[in-house]
Amino acid sequence: MVNSMLNWKGTIQAVLTLILMAWATPVLSSPTHHIIDVRGNVQVKKSQWRSFNKAESGMTLSGRDKIKLGNNASVRIYCSNDNQQTINKPGTYLVSRECAEKKPVPQLCEKCNNDSIKM
Numbered sequence: 001m002v003n004s005m006l007n008w009k010g011t012i013q014a015v016l017t018l019i020l021m022a023w024a025t026p027v028l029s030s031p032t033h034h035i036i037d038v039r040g041n042v043q044v045k046k047s048q049w050r051s052f053n054k055a056e057s058g059m060t061l062s063g064r065d066k067i068k069l070g071n072n073a074s075v076r077i078y079c080s081n082d083n084q085q086t087i088n089k090p091g092t093y094l095v096s097r098e099c100a101e102k103k104p105v106p107q108l109c110e111k112c113n114n115d116s117i118k119m
Contacts, residue, residue: 031080033099035059040073063096 035044035057043052047064055067055075067075067087074088079099087093 031063031099033061033063033080033095034078035061035075036078036084037074037076039075041070042073042075043068061095063094063099065095066092067095067098068092 035055038055038057042055044055044059044061045052045066045068047062052066052068061067061077067077069075069087069090069092071090073090074086076084076086077095077099078084081099083099085098087098
């Protein structure tokens with residue numbers, strides 16, 4: 001009886017662990033951004049919040065979160081792509097647009113487009 005009880009507890013624990021891992025994996029794998037500096041009236045609305053709240057340095061943001069700036073306000077964000085983005089115009093901004101991955105501009109070389117060079 002004791003052995004079957006231990007196996008049952010182990011099975012429940014394993015199932016709960018798998019459920020937790022399945023729930024946490026998308027959250028942990030999504031890019032995170034951090035507010036570095038806040039000046040003036042800056043508010044944040046996380047995707048799971050119903051309204052905007054005061055932004056503070058150190059806050060973690062996801063790409064689905066929004067930032068709202070009042071007049072004479074600015075915010076600096078450290079984006080997951082290792083770039084810093086400063087927003088300093090009044091309005092509401094989607095974090096994923098402000099911290100979008102910048103694709104490198106292809107650089108053309110003179111030899112690459114020269115028809116006189118035969119390979």
